[in-house]
Amino acid sequence: MIIERFSNWREGFTERLEHDGPWDSWTLYKMSYETEKMNLIPDFSGLQAPKLLTNIQLLPHQVEAAQTVIEKMNGKAILADEVGLGKTIEAGLIMKEYMIRGIVKKVLILVPASLQNQWVTELNVRFFIPAIAYRKNTPIEHYDVMVMSMDTAKKSPHREKIYEQNYDMIIIDEAHKLKNHKTQIYEFVQSLKKKFCLLLTATPIQNDVFEIFYLVSLLKPGHLGNYETFQASFSATKNSIDGEKYLKELVNQVMVRNRRQDTGIEWKTRKVHTIPVRFTEEERRVYDMIGELKTVSSIFSSSFTMVTLLKEMCSSKEATYLTLNKMMQKGISNEEKEYIDMIMDKLANLEVNSKAEKVLEIVKNADDKVIIFTEYRATQAFLQWYLHSQGISSVLFNGKFSKSKRDWVRQLFRERDQVLIATESGGEGINLQFCHHVINYDLPWNPMKLEQRIGRVHRLGQEEDVHIYNLAIENTIEQKILDLLESKIDVFEKVVGDLDDILARKA
Template sequence: MPDPAVPVTLSPAPADLWSVDERSLELFAKQLDAPPAPRAWYELRREAEHVALVPGFDRLITLGGHAIKELPHQIDVAQRVLRQMGGRAILADEVGLGKTIEASIIYRELAIRGLARRTLILTPASLVGQWQGELEEKFFQHFDTPTDPDDWQRVTRAIVSHDRARSRRHAEEILRHHWDLVIVDEAHKIKSHRGATYQFIEKIERDFLLLLTATPLQNDLRELYNLITLLRPGQLGTWEEFRAAHLVGGDRRQPKDPEALRALTHAVMIRTRRASVVDDLDLPPRRPRHPVVKLTKAEADLYERTTQFLRRLYREGFVQHEDDEDEAEDGSPRRRTGKAMVQLAMIHLRQRLCSSAKALAESLAHLAEGERIKPQHRTIARQLAERARKVKTHAKLNVLTKILKETPDRVVVFSDHRPTIELIEQRVKALGRTPIVYWGALTTAERDKRVRAFHDDERSVLIATRAGSEGRNLQICNVLVNYDLPWNPMVVEQRIGRVHRIGQKREVHIVNLAAAGTIESYILQLLDKKIKLFELVVGELDLILGEFGGAQKFEVRLADEWLAAENDADFERRVETLGLDLERSSAAGHAQEQLNSLIAPDDNATRLERRFDELSIPARLRLGLGTSHLVKAAGWEAKRQRLGVHVTELLEALESIEPIGDVITTQPVPAGTHPQYGALVRLTGLTSSGRA
């Protein structure tokens, strides 16, 4: 007969180190109330020992294995979500601080531990491709994007739009499966508890849930209540209880006690503020320069004639009417295709108008060759193309030449048009410097080779298209030239971000070549004076353009205003109105941000401790880091999931279990001491056949 069990007293760990959800307590209570089952208790105790051996979240083990440099606040967010929030949280960082990166780090940490084998990402349709690309390029993780309901039978990692996921056939297939991790981007779009997407997400069986939104509160506190209730039902009580406790006279926008509300949201929400991140980044200042670019007489004449031509096309239409009759019986697919092709040619013309006469000539020639364009317009396009070919002196190229002569170090020159790039390449060679051309058609290996060449040659000039502003770190250089200025401010910001980023030690000089009196000069005015693009800190551009509808809507609005203008004076008035709208958008964005910060907990006051390497396995167990909902590894998921018991609660309960038969449940073995918690013990069990 073995010795009787020795009672063990465990000092409770600080309450904020873990949280026990109501479901776990309910299941554990049922187990306590169940008829005596010694073998079941013994198995539970043995599993508790197994839990202690599973890698916990005392440190993030995937860091360094990504194609990005994680920011300190992103690491802190991931650690807190995994260690204190049980993998269920609202990521509410201010705009542009990397919520996608944070969610991806959390996913990778769960996945490498076998806890996120089935992962579902729900996002607006416009962001599906962006999510897929970032996970592939930055985290080397492939996610499928199911389009057919049958696809759900085979995929285990999927990205799908909110609308597609909730559609009947897709929803049926998604709800057939249990998902380890569900990530919802732009979660404020599902804020209504009566909405179809909200109700669909409620039905998804999942272990972990991340809701991503910079604005958990947009219009009223009911939205915040709904999101937290979706994440953790019961956390805020009923809506009536919440309203009585936290709203001023029923005013849904006015919290009665912001401090009390922040304390309540602390367990489920993390919000990083931009001001704190700027200090972490330690970025040098941006120094914009706008040198005077005066078009030559030939260039100015070409610009004026082409502008009048494009406005005429805009007003009169540019597709032959005969197309409507030819294709009316079958839905006019050829007519629409022809019109779309001409519209595409017009976009190229608009974009190339201020780039170079060579680039403009190519686009005008393509337009003149179009079968659908009206004959009179085809003739004008052909004449303008010929006029453009005769331009031999390029004002921008001469200004760039002066800049390169004054800058002996590396320079990055951005242009999105290949004919212009060819002109720049020839001029760089003529100056005795090394041109390195970088555009989207290059293979990955060739891109890497050219970037290395740029790093190796301190007098080289990298001439890049938009591909050079995506995913390449060029902080070895501190001079950037926007040879032609994109109409989309986000593209400009992405270009700057290749050079003005972590690791940059020198002031970054941003040179914008906008010819006086052209559309580019107005774009520059908006970027510099209204948006203040060159003074912004990380993420602010998204904030400013958010209420406006985003960068793409800005680009479309600008193009429409330019084409619809009767003359330059009319366009100037339209630009002024556009600028006022941008200022209103900026004010609304900042007001929205302040409202959300009012009720969100401040998670930047202190940084989480990152050094847990020295903790022993018993210390981890005592600190509650190995909780049941985080450590369901292969072989015992079902049992741990079924019981849902935190390790600490289990061990404390075992103190009261009397030995039955040949099973002794609590034999203490000394396991050292901890400076904060004192003596530590290892709980073991003995059977007639030996130690378990």
């Protein structure tokens, strides 16, 4: 195909020159006037982008968030809205506004691999921003707006190619993945030149207060002091009301956080239930035997290994058996081998999974779509078999699925199966507003993982009250996890702000 320059304008221009006009065109004048007016705006009071975005209905809290970031935070901010309120929309609006004003041209967007195509679609269709997804040999120097997987970006040779570019804006989705300053991705992001930078996460604190220190340090080094001064001032904020308020004030200078109840939208209620489960005598006997392993074998002296096994035993014998079998492959004494063999035999003979029976009861009473979250693939497979044996159809979800497979699984769940059984990675990147029952079969140590899970259903478009069932086996490690979750939620609320219910309220 031959591409030629359009030259028809010359004839009309020559004719006007020869006849001294006509030189006026009201349409062209108005277009020129609007262009000049836009370029002559002296400050950032108000946004220009919303009136140009015809493919999206912006909500007031989204426009306000974008305006706050641009006018008060100089384009460096943590967007920390609760799950489902549209942080991606806010980031796209901020980017578009800067582009209209000619301040931003080249943008790098780092996201989990599973969200890469979703970002590209949103930017192109809703914001008319020509973004592309990075692939292995994409010449990044030729494209202005690039969406790239975090895991890809941090590795050679991609990392070096990125360092060679001069980006006007960096956007990082699921930014809580940067909480550990010793990781490769944190060091990579820290090394990027950042004129403007947006960090998107509903959970800026997941375990302790130092996570917010490292996130803020990426945006504005020194805003919270150095590590030593921060540790001295805020590591024990629970004992100082003034310290809590001061830290929250500092964080709020670089963070925008909208809660569902503040948006003016009528949200469905969360109804959280803590469901106690009691082991059978046989299950309890095996659980106690596992607890004694640390006195029998040095392999299990590691608290991590022991905690893992105890959690697995609270999940399923299948998950426990696999871990013990791996341990058997290591160099162990005959005495250790005999004891582990004894546990594995008892596991094999267990006929009841008390927690699975409780799940069956909840699913039957729900009489609607249900999502079950487990932390173990072996448990996931067991639950599908168990529910099938009881006449209940289910589909498995894995965060490593390709986009097309994720969409296919979502469609199967919506149209065919009653239950979706997801591992932890299913807590990100899939929206399931047509379901309103969530069973947390295994409890994570991190309360924000619970929030991510619940956020799959409790978001814009949900038409029913959302029921959350947190299962915990009595007098086991799961009881300790519940207590720890409470204390971590307390830290989050002191620094970031109130959190929607993820655990049942204590009487």
